[in-house]
Amino acid sequence: MIADKGEYMENSMPKAIDLAALKTGGLIKQKEKDLFVIRLRTPVGKISADELDKISNISKKHGSGMLHFTVRQGIEIQGIKFDDLQTAKDELEADGIRVGACGPRFRVVTACPGEGICPNGLSPSQEVGLSLDEEFYGEEEGLDLPHKFKVTVAGCTSCCPKPQENDVGFHGQVEPELVEDDCNGCGVCEVTCKEGSIVMDDNGLPIKDDDKCIYCGDCISSCPTDAWVKKRTGLAAYAGGRWGRHPELGKLVAEFLTAEEASALIRKSLAFYKSSGKRGERLGVTINRIGFDKFKEHVL
Amino acid sequence: MSEFPVDDSIDLRGVLCPINFVKTKLKLEEMDDGDHLEVFLDEGEPISNVPRSVKDEGHQVLKVIKETDGNYRLIIKKSG
Ligand code: SF4
Ligand code: SF4
Ligand code: SF4
Numbered sequence: 001m002i003a004d005k006g007e008y009m010e011n012s013m014p015k016a017i018d019l020a021a022l023k024t025g026g027l028i029k030q031k032e033k034d035l036f037v038i039r040l041r042t043p044v045g046k047i048s049a050d051e052l053d054k055i056s057n058i059s060k061k062h063g064s065g066m067l068h069f070t071v072r073q074g075i076e077i078q079g080i081k082f083d084d085l086q087t088a089k090d091e092l093e094a095d096g097i098r099v100g101a102c103g104p105r106f107r108v109v110t111a112c113p114g115e116g117i118c119p120n121g122l123s124p125s126q127e128v129g130l131s132l133d134e135e136f137y138g139e140e141e142g143l144d145l146p147h148k149f150k151v152t153v154a155g156c157t158s159c160c161p162k163p164q165e166n167d168v169g170f171h172g173q174v175e176p177e178l179v180e181d182d183c184n185g186c187g188v189c190e191v192t193c194k195e196g197s198i199v200m201d202d203n204g205l206p207i208k209d210d211d212k213c214i215y216c217g218d219c220i221s222s223c224p225t226d227a228w229v230k231k232r233t234g235l236a237a238y239a240g241g242r243w244g245r246h247p248e249l250g251k252l253v254a255e256f257l258t259a260e261e262a263s264a265l266i267r268k269s270l271a272f273y274k275s276s277g278k279r280g281e282r283l284g285v286t287i288n289r290i291g292f293d294k295f296k297e298h299v300l
Numbered sequence: 301m302s303e304f305p306v307d308d309s310i311d312l313r314g315v316l317c318p319i320n321f322v323k324t325k326l327k328l329e330e331m332d333d334g335d336h337l338e339v340f341l342d343e344g345e346p347i348s349n350v351p352r353s354v355k356d357e358g359h360q361v362l363k364v365i366k367e368t369d370g371n372y373r374l375i376i377k378k379s380g
Binding site: 119184186187188191192218221222224225 | 343344347348349351352353355356361362363364365366372374
């Protein structure tokens with residue numbers, strides 16, 4: 001059935017792209033003429049199967065039918081014609097799928113599965129990551145920065161999502177404490193501790209060398225009698241890390257932070273970066289220029 | 301040789317993670333509640349991982365005994 005001409009015209013009229021939307025990011029020019037990529041906002045790399053279906057439908061309808069998973073847990077819909085950009089964006093948003101960021105701003109927060117999914121997890125990295133994303137993404141304090149600002153949350157000291165490569169990164173940690181009466185002297189913790197922090201003494205009790213301990217919690221999870229217990233848990237924070245042309249690892253700023261303290265650290269780091277950072281430099285470069293101790297004074 | 305009477309035994313020396321745990325789990329499934337299983341494990345990853353996985357499944361690790369050849373003997377009580 002052929003639609004009448006008027007209706008056809010109306011349906012095929014490209015919607016003018018909202019230029020302000022182009023500025024907030026997420027719409028990226030593809031190399032090929034006239035084609036764009038829409039980058040989606042999928043904080044902590046988690047979406048439902050239903051959302052994936054909707055994304056897939058939009059990709060088939062407006063794009064090339066291909067999706068790309070970015071190294072920062074984002075999804076990009078490739079091959080969208082310039083004229084379809086606004087329609088695709090509107091349809092995504094109507095489906096509850098948000099468009100992501102590029103450019104000099106607070107980026108979508110990444111995180112590993114963490115506690116609850118990963119057997120090694122010490123902190124709820126997904127929940128922490130989601131709440132940081134909710135709090136800072138697209139907010140005034142995270143816009144118009146000197147350069148991009150990346151944040152990740154790792155569930156444990158294994159640091160799978162690479163907190164030391166982010167402008168500010170966190171990992172879960174736990175301090176173990178021995179309940180001597182529960183220990184049967186089996187020595188499993190001694191062989192489990194990869195840091196050589198635990199040695200069995202002459203009485204058959206494990207002795208912990210605090211200087212060597214990295215708060216991984218392996219001794220706690222491996223002890224058959226639960227003699228090692230959690231004294232305190234929290235988040236270690238690193239700042240100034242980046243990848244790219246001149247990679248540098250972030251430095252340890254603080255340990256055993258609560259989720260609220262982690263959020264305060266980001267707020268103060270963004271303020272420091274906005275006021276002291278030069279255009280085009282990442283936080284780590286600003287920190288190097290001004291001094292790590294000065295940075296710590298600002299944010300702690 | 302043991303202060304713990306065991307109902308069954310499985311030698312998992314030379315068996316890698318996580319196969320060693322899966323074999324332990326399957327063995328425990330054949331056994332009755334309260335039965336004791338003896339498991340021989342290599343040092344390194346196996347002795348760090350298997351007791352914790354067994355614990356996570358709700359069984360009780362009664363004892364870990366270091367053998368003279370550097371391997372370990374684990375006594376597990378099947379629970380649930
Ligand atoms: S960082 Fe730790 S908790 Fe997160 S995925 Fe890696 S091992 Fe698991
Ligand atoms: S927390 Fe990790 S590093 Fe510290 S004593 Fe336990 S196993 Fe060793
Ligand atoms: S693993 Fe547990 S029971 Fe065994 S020596 Fe260490 S603290 Fe004691």
